[in-house]
Each structure stands twice: as C-alpha cells, then as structure tokens.
Amino acid sequence: MIDAARGLEPADVVFENASVFNPFTCLWDEGSLAIKNGHVLGIGDYSGKMVQDCTGQYIVPGLIDAHVHIESSLLTPTEYARLVALHGTTTVIADPHEIANVAGSTGMAYMLTAHERAAIDILYLLPSCVPATPADVGGAVLEADDLRRFNGDDGILGLGEMMNVPGVLAADPGIAAKLHLSCIRDGHAPGLTGKDLNAYILAGLQSDHECTTFAEAEEKLKKGMYIFIREGSTEQNIEELIPLVTPATVSRCCFATDDCHADLLMDAGHIDRCIRRAVAHGLSPELAIRMATLSPAERFGLSDRGALAPGRRADFCIVDDPETFVVRQVFRNGTEIKASSHVPQVPFPPSVHCSVPSREAISISGNGSARVIGLVPDQIVTTSLRYDCSAEDIPDLDRDILKVVVCNRYRDAPCGIGLAHGFAFREGSIACSISHDAHNIIAVGTSDDAILQAIHQVIRAQGAMVAVLGMETVILPLDCAGLMSTLPYPEVARRLKVLHDVARKMGGIENPFMYLSFLALTVIPSLRVTDRGVFDGESFRDVPLFLD
C-alpha cells in the first residue's frame, strides 16, 4: 500500500478530473482520487488499473448517520443497509434499543450479526435504557452486566442514548455502572436546560439529538455537547436548528435520522435528504457535507473514515451538483454498491404473547377535566391538554378526542387507556406492535370495535401495523420482533403506502403510525400513555385519566 501511495505501483482504480470534497478545509480539491485495497491512496497524479472519468462530477466522503434506530425503518438491518446505501450512506451509528426492549440480548445479537452481511457499515451503541425507565418494562431488562458481554465486540462503539434523565440526576448506581462501560456516551435530554443540564453533562453524556429549539441546541453546544440535528419521519428539526451550524461549530454538529420509515427513506432519502434540506434552509453545501462526514467520524473516534485522505476507507459517493445533491454512485471500500437483490432473512422467534383484550378491558369511566395528549406536528413531543368531558363522549370526533389503548404484548394484563387530540380520524382505527420503547401493542380509533379488530390483527400476525376502515383491513406484518418486516424494502414501502392511503381515508393526519408509536415513550414530554394508563412526563409519574 505504501508503494502504491508513493506511485511506485498502480492504484486499483483512479477517479480522474473530479472535485473531491475536503472536510478539513470545507473546500473542494481538484484532482485524481486513487484507491487500492479499498482504501484511499491520495489525490494526485496517479495511474490505475482502472480509470473512471469524473469530469464535472463531485466526490463526497461516504455519508454517516450519527444516530438511528434501524428498527424504526420497519426493515431488517441488511435490508435497511441495501436501501440507504443507494442514498450515499456508508456508515450508520445505530442503537438497537427497540429490539433490545422486546428481546434483550437475543435481539441485540440478531442485529449484531447483520454487521458482517450488510451493504454498509452498521456500528452499534449499547442500548443504555432497556427499559426506558424502570416502570416501562417490555420484554427485557438490560443491566450494565448484560451490556458488558457485548462491550468490545466488533462493531460496538460505545453507550447509546441515556434517556433516563431523572436517573442520571439522581446518581442512580445502575446508571453510573452503565456510564462506566465506555468513554463514548450518547445523551438524550429533550428540553433539559440550566443547571440540570450541567449535571447531566457532568455525569458524562456527550451528545444530544433531541433539541427542538435553537436556544436549546445552542445551550447544549456551548456546554460541550455534540449536537445531532435530527430529521426523521416525524422529528424534523433541521429548519429550526440549522442556523447553529457555522464554520466554527460545524465540527461539533452532525445529522441524525433517529426514526425513519422505509417509505420516506425510499422516496425522500436518508442523510442525502438531510443535506438537501439543510441547504434549502440556507446552509452552504460544504458545511452540510462536513456535518454528514468528518464531524460524526470525529465524534465517534472513527479516524478511518469521514474524509478521502490517505489511508482512510474508500467510502464515497458521486453527485452531479453539491446543491441538489442527487447521489449517482456509491462506493464502499472502493467497490461500487449496486442495487442488489433481497437477501433471505433469518426468522425471529415469536414475540407477541397476549390475547385480544375484552371490550370491558378497554372501557373507561368518569367525567370532568380529562388529561388529553396533544400531538405536535412534526415532533415527537406532545402537549398536555385538558378537556371537560365524560367517558361516554369518547370518541368526540367534533373536538378530535380519540381513545388510545396500550395492550401489553408480553403477557395478558390490563390495558392502559388514554385520550389523544390531533389524529383527526373521522372513522376507523390503526394499531401496531411498535410503541417506543416497551413495544406493547398500541391502537387508536373511532370505536372500541375498530380498536379491538386492529389489535386482533396485530396479535394474529405476531406483530404488525394495521389499519381498519369499515370492512377493509390492511396489514404490514412485522414478523421480526413485531418491529421489522422480513419483506424486501420496496414491498414494505408499498404496503406502508397502502396503509397510509387507508389511514388518509379515515380523514386524519399524515403519518399517524409514527405519532402513535411514540405515544407510550415516557422519556419524552409531556403527556403519554402506557400499558398502565396515562403518564405525566413532567412529574414523571402515572396519573389518572380524569383530574378528579
């Protein structure tokens, strides 16, 4: 390799006459990019066994997603990799905490095995909050000792998002033990500010991907956190946060998608979409690309990528124009990633072990001032609303108050019932076996019958996304832990579209499954619903549906 870099031996392939993005200067270098054995030799006057002319084209280091839950795509890791690779992504930093909540170490091991077979580099962080909080036990509990057996494995980079902010602030010994597992520790602290944020950072958390306001992101950046600006299916923060990124701060800012469905990935893209959106909101393409390449590589200590410098991996993509950023070709370790065929998937053991609840189990009673979860467009935070109503009024289609049911999928147990404003359905119901992070079955609908029918279909399919509208029932089976489908990604995207088409006919909001799937996530403010009932994210405790 050294002889080849010196030009004493030919390169494997030389990309001639390209403009190559240089993240160290945020400028473009002109020249020929030489590759050998999957690594960059350098840019210079090289000759190669093969030559590709790149006149008028732009070469960009492989894009990196700083924080993603692959499970949220509804695709298995290898299928996810096959999809995002075509958008220029060559590395993702994934936290497998969805499947870990369902199936613990077994689930993690399933994801880790994909590391070797995937079309891109999937690097993992150990899920730090399984369950998300001690009260939200799903299918598994992972303590520091459970995580330690994965620590040091190939593909494990550090500790994933520490969502248990109250636990950190209370110096919980179990959390402290997890924080000691690695010197790379991702944070998750939506809305945390002032001295409590100081304490959270002091405890060792280094990044945040939950900022929704500029002031929040600015405070966290100033206090030394890496800021992952997130653009997912519902969590869209680029417009608000992108003014944070300047030449002086770009080395501390990355992109993350966190949670993106397969259809959005297929239609709109992945990190390439983040770049386009950032540019659309005024960021220079150069700073946007820096955010997507060297910045996450530096944050995670990946000195082997993030730039097309000598000795680094030849992971890159070719675009015609940095502004429009349409990816033409993608290379990983110097080899072009082509659209490939679906890899047969390893089956996952059954993970849904409950019966369909009775009509009584999902009934409510009471009246007065009710706590109602308010959906916030494009965000996973919710508001805590109050409506004067009576149990018999529900569903209240005029005021858009619908019943939400959470049914424990791991055992037969009482259901949790809440109310939500914002779905705007006029009829029908939806349900799914994805509900962060315990991944019980969650459903919302305009009648108890429709809700029960949807839940029934989820259970029958051993996990699924279901929409019920009159006599019509549409199902996307999620046969892998009730989270992911083993179908090829185009088929998953097609079925998602059908699901969304049906949901749209119910008269409701766009993307209702994504909102629904986050309604049980107690670590995000303000009001939530779990299998125990309504949860107040401000006081961090279960509360009754009616105030009195």
Place this chain on the structure above:
Amino acid sequence: MIDAARGLEPADVVFENASVFNPFTCLWDEGSLAIKNGHVLGIGDYSGKMVQDCTGQYIVPGLIDAHVHIESSLLTPTEYARLVALHGTTTVIADPHEIANVAGSTGMAYMLTAHERAAIDILYLLPSCVPATPADVGGAVLEADDLRRFNGDDGILGLGEMMNVPGVLAADPGIAAKLHLSCIRDGHAPGLTGKDLNAYILAGLQSDHECTTFAEAEEKLKKGMYIFIREGSTEQNIEELIPLVTPATVSRCCFATDDCHADLLMDAGHIDRCIRRAVAHGLSPELAIRMATLSPAERFGLSDRGALAPGRRADFCIVDDPETFVVRQVFRNGTEIKASSHVPQVPFPPSVHCSVPSREAISISGNGSARVIGLVPDQIVTTSLRYDCSAEDIPDLDRDILKVVVCNRYRDAPCGIGLAHGFAFREGSIACSISHDAHNIIAVGTSDDAILQAIHQVIRAQGAMVAVLGMETVILPLDCAGLMSTLPYPEVARRLKVLHDVARKMGGIENPFMYLSFLALTVIPSLRVTDRGVFDGESFRDVPLFLD
C-alpha cells in the same frame, strides 16, 4: 458532584462576573464559573463557599502545548512545570526522546516519575525514533518491545513524532511494530510533499509540527494531518503559517513549542507567547485561544479538558485582555498555582564517558569544493552550501566558515568534522552535550584550541553548555543526562544569559547554542554533521567534507 451541578449543594468556589472563553463557539460566555472538587460544575447562577469577583476579567481554559521536548528547556520536568505554569499552561504533551537517546528506558522512567510531582499535567508520547535513524545511535536503542512496557502507563498518550520518514516509506517492519503500539501517532515530516506525503499519512501518522511554509502546512492539513504550528527558540513558524487558521480549520490546528530554552520561557512566555504572536500576526484572539485549548484536547482525545464545560477539569487562567493576553492567575484542578520554591532534584547517573579528543582527532585535510552547512535564521532546517576552499583556510572568518566537531560522548571514538556558515563568530568557541538526537558533544569555534577547551569543559562537568572566549570560560552544567540542569529555573536562565552575553562578544548570531544543538539532527534537511562526519539529508547518507 451531580447535586452540586444542579445547585442543590454549594460549589467550592465561584468566579463571578467573568467572561469565560467558549471554544465550542469561539465566543465569550458571561456568567459565574462554579468549581467543585477540581472540576467545573458549570456556568450559571451558582453559590459557592468562596467567591472571586472577576469583573472585567477573562477566563480561558488552561493552555496546552501539543508537542514539546522538556529537555530542550534545560530544566528538569518539575522545574519546567513550575515555570510554564505561571504562563497559563496546565498541560503539555511531551516526547522524552532527548533523554531516551541518552539513557533509554532509564531516562524515560526518570521523566515519567515527574508526572506525579509536577505543577502541571505532563503527558507523554513514547519516543518512536531512538535513535533518530539506525545510523545515529546515541546511548540507547528503543525497539517496539522496549516501548511496549511503558504503553498503558498513567500519563502515556500515544506514539511520539515518527521522524524516520525513509523508514516509514520503506515499510520497515520495526517501524510498523511501533506504529501498532497506539492509535495516536504524531508525525514529523519536514518538507514532505505529494505522493510520499500521502504514503506517510497512509502509514498512520496523524500530525506534523515541522511545517515551515504555508503551502506545506496547507497540503498536510488538506490531507488530514493535525497541524501543530511551532514557535520555539529557533523554530518560529507562526508568522508564516498563521493564515492557515480559519474558523473552518481551527479544530485541526494547535500550538507547539517543540524546543524552548528556559530564558525564552521566562522572558517571553510559553503558549501565552504563541497566542500573543498569532494575534500580532492577524489571528483573532478567539481562534488563537481555541488552538491553545480545545484543539489539542480533541487531537489527543483528552475529553476532560480544553474547555470550561461541566465535568471537565478546572484548569484555567485569568487574563485582563484577550488581545494582550497577560496571564494574571492560573488554576489547576480548581486550585491556584502560585510561584513556588525549587523542589530538590533527584540526581541522574553519569552519562558522559569519553576523553577529550586529541588535536589530530579534530584536524581536517583536503581542498576543492567543500560541503558547508548553511544556518537558516529562525529555523532548524539548514542549507547545503558549496565553498571552494582548502583545509588550511579554516577557520575562514571572512567568509564565515567555521569548523564544527562532534565528539561521541558514550565512548572514545573518532570525531566527526563539518563546516558551517552562519555562526559569524570572530573569536572563541562554544560546545554543548546537547546535540539532537544522539546528544554527543558538539562544538564550533574559531580555533582548534578553543574548540578542544570547550569540549574539555563539557566532559569535566558531565554535560554542560560552555562558551570559551580568550581566558574566559562560562559553564552551565547540565548534570541531568547532559541535557538538563538540576538548578532552579531562574538560575538556569541567569547562566544562559551570561553564556549568550559571552557568545555575543564573539561577534556571532543570537542563540548560537540552539542552532549548534540541531546541526547533528539527520532527520532535518539539508546538510548535517554527526560523529561520523558530514551527512546529506537529501540523499540520507554520509558524504565526504570535500566533494572530490
């Protein structure tokens, strides 16, 4: 600590009403800096057991020297620390390769023990080139296995400057073994460019502190190297290189002093001097301070310092004005570093084992075109000059061609003789036991008698810097490995001044000892002289004094 950060318990001390430098934004934060147990709690509305009002003052994170050879200060590590601490430095990244060339592992162990007793944090890199090249054996040879026993020790960060560029380019297995010792590897590649530079970087070298031209530094930065902009006693690169530093590049640029005598450190300062000089040459104080704080912390993976953010070490200094940057107070782990008294020093075993050479041993013969080393003002590189002359003409005071003698200090052996242009002495001689990196005795003078007298005094003192002018002989004893003095730093600085005063009376250049001490360093172009004679740094081989 977490409770204190949350404001539930008082801080130990609060610095109120300060402007605190924020290297994440390169801006100043206004507020109260709270400290407890030597660490930062945060900036905010904190109360403390003690309060210091900092109205109108500026607080800056403790300064970091990215690359230094402490031995070059002529001070022992604890004495060096006592001096630079007063200039705002709280961390240095030191390569103990001077003493390692003299005394191998014994020398390294001597330096490492200082780590615990010093007023600042002295962190070490393992010296990768002892000797600098296979031909330049001094008192020791350190192979990868010898270094490995220090690897992982407290205070060891990685592998120090890899100066053997030809060895790297030839894929020498011994060098490869050293490169495998750590994932932090400092480079040293003066003038290396193009494809050979690519190969050097591909081999794993990540930084360079040897750039002397803007184009060289820009190329290395573009290719992914961290650039340490050096300002030492003779190596002064700030003026030329500082335009490289922009908001987009500052995270990859640091300051280094490499080699600084005690008198310069006392009179002109340390990294504070680098900041002042950078500002004088047009850099904003904010970028200069970023270079001196967070950038080296990031480069060396020191996430516990470089910024005054929650949980980081409370290492900082207070200045009245960022432009003039005069350090008023320095704190390490939250405690003020005060001017302290000299710590009694541990003696070092004898390291000079040769006799004074005979007059014949330093005579030369021949005539014609002679190779003459040309000094370059303020640089350690030399030029390779040619003068038509005869051996009898030397010294040629009119053309400023003086004899340089290198005398092996480890055993009785033939002397190496070279010629130098640039010292400009009219009479007298100087000699010292510091001559990078083998640290043989090196002398230059206007007569063989004066040269032999100077060498005699160096040997008698078991290492020293000596100036001989007529009947006057001035000595700074370097009783610690012939490199460092165990005297207190003010006394070392005083004696250096006397040495320089005498040398000035010889009619020569300023700082002749620093130039002299680098004349034997074969890894720096172009022409050198070792105990074997003249060395051509371009062809990397010994050559005769006369061309024919």
